[in-house]
Amino acid sequence: MTVTVTLPHTSYDIIIKRGALKKVASHLPLDRRVLIVTDDGVPSHYAASVEASSRYPTVVTLPQGEDTKSLENFGYLLTVMLEHGFTRGDCVVAVGGGVIGDLSGFVAASYMRGIDFYNIPTTLLSEVDSSIGGKTAINLGGIKNPVGAFYQPKRVLIDPDVLKTLPSRQISSGLAECIKMALTSDRELFEFLEDCPDPLNALDEIIYRSLLIKKAVVEEDEKESGLRKVLNFGHTLGHAIESEYHTHGLFHGECVALGMLPMVSDTIRQRLLALYRKLSLPTSVSFDRNAAAIALKHDKKSGKDSVTAVLVDTVGQFRFEKLSIDTLIRKLDYFTQ
Ligand code: GLY
Numbered sequence: 650m651t652v653t654v655t656l657p658h659t660s661y662d663i664i665i666k667r668g669a670l671k672k673v674a675s676h677l678p679l680d681r682r683v684l685i686v687t688d689d690g691v692p693s694h695y696a697a698s699v700e701a702s703s704r705y706p707t708v709v710t711l712p713q714g715e716d717t718k719s720l721e722n723f724g725y726l727l728t729v730m731l732e733h734g735f736t737r738g739d740c741v742v743a744v745g746g747g748v749i750g751d752l753s754g755f756v757a758a759s760y761m762r763g764i765d766f767y768n769i770p771t772t773l774l775s776e777v778d779s780s781i782g783g784k785t786a787i788n789l790g791g792i793k794n795p796v797g798a799f800y801q802p803k804r805v806l807i808d809p810d811v812l813k814t815l816p817s818r819q820i821s822s823g824l825a826e827c828i829k830m831a832l833t834s835d836r837e838l839f840e841f842l843e844d845c846p847d848p849l850n851a852l853d854e855i856i857y858r859s860l861l862i863k864k865a866v867v868e869e870d871e872k873e874s875g876l877r878k879v880l881n882f883g884h885t886l887g888h889a890i891e892s893e894y895h896t897h898g899l900f901h902g903e904c905v906a907l908g909m910l911p912m913v914s915d916t917i918r919q920r921l922l923a924l925y926r927k928l929s930l931p932t933s934v935s936f937d938r939n940a941a942a943i944a945l946k947h948d949k950k951s952g953k954d955s956v957t958a959v960l961v962d963t964v965g966q967f968r969f970e971k972l973s974i975d976t977l978i979r980k981l982d983y984f985t986q
Contacts, residue, residue: 773823
């Protein structure tokens with residue numbers, strides 16, 4: 650299956666194909682210098698497959714985890730490219746999850762003012778969300794993503810076979826992003842997720858339908874001046890929870906799942922909780938409310954004293970509402986009542 654993202658100044662294909670990683674040369678033009686960026690949590694044979702298909706490969710394996718999206722690694726990758734004589738005609742290939750995709754994409758955007766970037770996402774979360782739409786970034790000063798660029802990939806290669814080796818908890822965490830998109834934009838996909846006895850066995854269909862939503866949003870609003878904010882549904886409160894949990898417990902998607910709960914109507918919340926139970930996603934959490942409130946105030950999307958929140962009263966539809974930070978902090982009380 651192929652989904653094409655068409656933007657005013659560029660277009661690119663997202664190829665969804667089982668086994669594609671084993672035949673990467675038939676999908677990506679790698680007859681040049683290729684910087685392959687991966688991390689030590691990704692099975693090394695994925696990057697090795699890209700390496701074997703490249704004319705002049707350079708593989709860099711970074712430590713797994715959010716801390717890898719650093720200014721130091723950004724500089725390191727650029728230096729590696731310079732030292733290996735990369736020119737504007739060469740390219741970067743990310744083989745990993747959102748961290749590797751964000752960092753490598755920003756490196757590709759910056760080197761010689763922009764060289765070709767290809768993304769091979771290896772987690773469900775990156776396959777359905779972060780690898781699409783051109784958001785690239787690194788973290789700075791303890792803040793998530795304050796430095797980055799909108800820089801679209803030349804192609805995204807999704808091989809759902811890579812998900813076979815992931816623990817089911819990782820898959821469920823990725824499914825939270827699919828639930829996010831379905832809940833705001835596609836009633837039928839939400840009902841499919843509800844009705845499907847085992848969504849983990851229907852991932853190709855779920856990936857494809859989620860990508861159609863993401864494509865439509867990005868095509869309408871590439872630079873997030875309006876509609877694209879819908880993709881932040883669940884993320885504002887999710888990040889506040891995550892700021893306390895990312896080092897000792899919850900995955901990103903699990904925090905997003907929790908972050909959606911206070912932002913929906915009571916009826917939808919009951920359906921959402923049933924779906925979370927089916928997928929073994931968390932339905933409640935305890936955290937330090939004050940710490941989460943501080944994190945909310947620091948969230949870069951918060952602007953000065955209000956944030957454009959996404960709320961859902963009807964499955965498949967959403968509304969934006971400007972909420973003060975204090976109102977958002979009160980929404981966190983859902984978890985302590
Ligand atoms: N992951 C949110 C976005 O791409 O806008």
